[in-house]
Amino acid sequence: MTYAPTSAGSPNIEVGPKWQRPDGELLAQFQRHSVANIGDALGRLGMPDGGITPLWDGCRAVGSALTVLTVAGDDLAVIDAVAHIEPGDFLVINGFGYPGRAVMGDILSQYFSSRGAVGAIVDGAVRDRDEIRQQQFPVWSRSVTPAGPWKHGPGAVGTPVAIGGVVINPGDVVVADADGIVAVPLKKAYDIATELARIAESEQGMRTQAKQAPTK
Numbered sequence: 001m002t003y004a005p006t007s008a009g010s011p012n013i014e015v016g017p018k019w020q021r022p023d024g025e026l027l028a029q030f031q032r033h034s035v036a037n038i039g040d041a042l043g044r045l046g047m048p049d050g051g052i053t054p055l056w057d058g059c060r061a062v063g064s065a066l067t068v069l070t071v072a073g074d075d076l077a078v079i080d081a082v083a084h085i086e087p088g089d090f091l092v093i094n095g096f097g098y099p100g101r102a103v104m105g106d107i108l109s110q111y112f113s114s115r116g117a118v119g120a121i122v123d124g125a126v127r128d129r130d131e132i133r134q135q136q137f138p139v140w141s142r143s144v145t146p147a148g149p150w151k152h153g154p155g156a157v158g159t160p161v162a163i164g165g166v167v168i169n170p171g172d173v174v175v176a177d178a179d180g181i182v183a184v185p186l187k188k189a190y191d192i193a194t195e196l197a198r199i200a201e202s203e204q205g206m207r208t209q210a211k212q213a214p215t216k
């Protein structure tokens with residue numbers, strides 16, 4: 001089966017209104033912080049559940065949410081999303097948590113990477129784990145299966161979606177690492193970045209104290 005993403009768009013894939021993306025400088029402020037610390041800065045609430053995990057060791061990415069809603073086991077909306085990618089985008093795909101059929105593999109991953117995306121998160125299944133690891137393209141998913149996707153739609157690109165029980169809007173700052181995923185609403189991102197500097201400093205202090213704890 002062959003396919004090639006087009007800019008024409010499929011008639012049954014809705015495209016949301018144009019959204020604002022965080023600039024590179026703002027994204028850079030999140031580069032050096034762990035997802036755990038960013039979650040703390042958000043009050044330890046609103047993080048996707050721990051069932052969505054990295055596909056290979058060392059996955060880490062920071063980017064602007066490019067949201068996709070797709071039918072369980074179907075990748076038509078994911079294919080359509082390729083034409084909407086701008087450098088720095090982070091694909092966030094609601095595949096209804098379905099484990100029985102992958103909604104992306106290494107070919108789509110290569111398209112994402114070629115267009116400048118920084119990573120992909122799938123609340124659902126993916127396939128081609130070895131090839132994606134070789135590409136070093138960061139991917140998080142709920143499961144892995146060799147079963148390939150149907151391509152019928154419907155779906156949506158650039159509308160709010162939920163992954164792991166949390167709503168993510170297009171243009172949210174998405175950070176993912178070995179622990180999991182966090183999304184910071186663009187409106188809060190500057191305040192959270194400031195708070196992060198304080199948290200990082202206090203964590204550093206606690207680490208030093210822990211290292212120097214007296215033996216009994």
Ligand SMILES: O=C([O-])CC(=O)C(=O)O
Pocket residue numbers: 075103104105106107108109127128148149
């Ligand atoms: O073949 C497909 O339909 C999806 C897939 O495995 C890929 O993106 O590599």
Ligand SMILES: [Mg+2]
Pocket residue numbers: 105106107127128
């Ligand atoms: Mg494949």
